[in-house]
């Protein structure tokens with residue numbers, strides 16, 4: 099969330115195109131058209147603060163790259179549900195109002211604030227909380243972007259609810275802008291396009307932010323592992339035995355994420371080919387490039403009368419789309435969708 103707020107602030111301060119932003123306008127929306135009207139959290143250190151201050155609280159590992167003026171939106175307490183468990187509960191003190199809060203508050207506040215898109219960036223593993231926010235968005239008529247790997251676009255009842263309310267839904271599990279999954283699947287596509295046979299591959303990731311702390315708990319990371327395997331299956335390999343996922347919380351890395359990829363393949367005459375890549379990236383800004391696309395697509399989809407899962411864009415923007423596609427097809431469909439918007 100911090101990086102999305104920062105990139106919108108930077109767009110306001112800058113007159114030249116920003117690195118990593120694919121489209122200046124999507125459906126007529128520029129980045130600096132994004133206005134924040136409401137924010138929910140359960141962290142007592144963030145609730146009650148202006149959004150511009152809450153994003154820089156110490157529990158949030160995202161680095162400050164831009165000065166952010168006060169937004170005029172105070173972070174409100176949301177219902178706790180299963181949002182904070184395991185290792186997260188050691189560093190997050192939950193706000194006293196969150197436990198036992200009526201979940202309908204979300205729907206009511208979305209309506210009162212005139213929100214046009216709800217972005218869900220709750221911790222992985224908080225299925226109940228994520229699905230509660232999704233339901234609230236559908237009932238409020240607000241398009242929903244599910245950045246988490248918890249099932250929303252993969253939940254038949256929720257999809258039916260979005261369809262019946264005429265509300266767009268984007269998910270599940272946001273891809274990073276250029277992250278380990280995208281690099282991995284693009285390389286697999288490349289090898290397959292040359293007819294090579296992939297024998298073994300892995301993708302190991304370590305990092306030091308709250309997401310990695312949370313994912314260090316096996317009880318919380320199951321959906322993330324599933325999601326990464328789905329992305330690899332879409333790239334045409336049997337991912338059932340592939341190690342792919344978050345593999346370690348290293349506190350001193352902070353928001354730096356390091357991914358290690360290895361691919362072993364057979365080439366002509368069964369000669370071996372292997373490659374190893376180490377990718378180092380700041381994790382949170384890497385999500386903001388995709389969110390900048392997803393938020394504007396969601397608003398444009400609503401304006402265009404689209405209901406339910408926006409399949410044409412999800413394979414490019416998410417690791418676990420309902421309809422899987424290769425990198426090339428996902429990008430082609432996304433670009434075609436954006437180009438067709440008024």
Ligand SMILES: NC(=O)c1ccc[n+]([C@@H]2O[C@H](COP(=O)([O-])OP(=O)(O)OC[C@H]3O[C@@H](n4cnc5c(N)ncnc54)[C@H](O)[C@@H]3O)[C@@H](O)[C@H]2O)c1
Pocket residue numbers: 099138139140141158159176177178179180181182190218219220221222223224227245246247271272273274307308309312381382384385
């Ligand atoms: N590069 C990325 O940052 C990236 C990329 C793809 C997917 N994702 C996914 O996005 C999600 C969020 O990632 P993050 O790095 O921003 O996590 P984070 O841990 O930094 O932030 C999660 C926030 O959710 C709050 N929260 C917990 N329970 C809540 C509840 N019931 N209601 C409201 N707020 C609640 C926490 O207090 C915290 O502020 C994760 O599922 C992650 O896997 C992140």
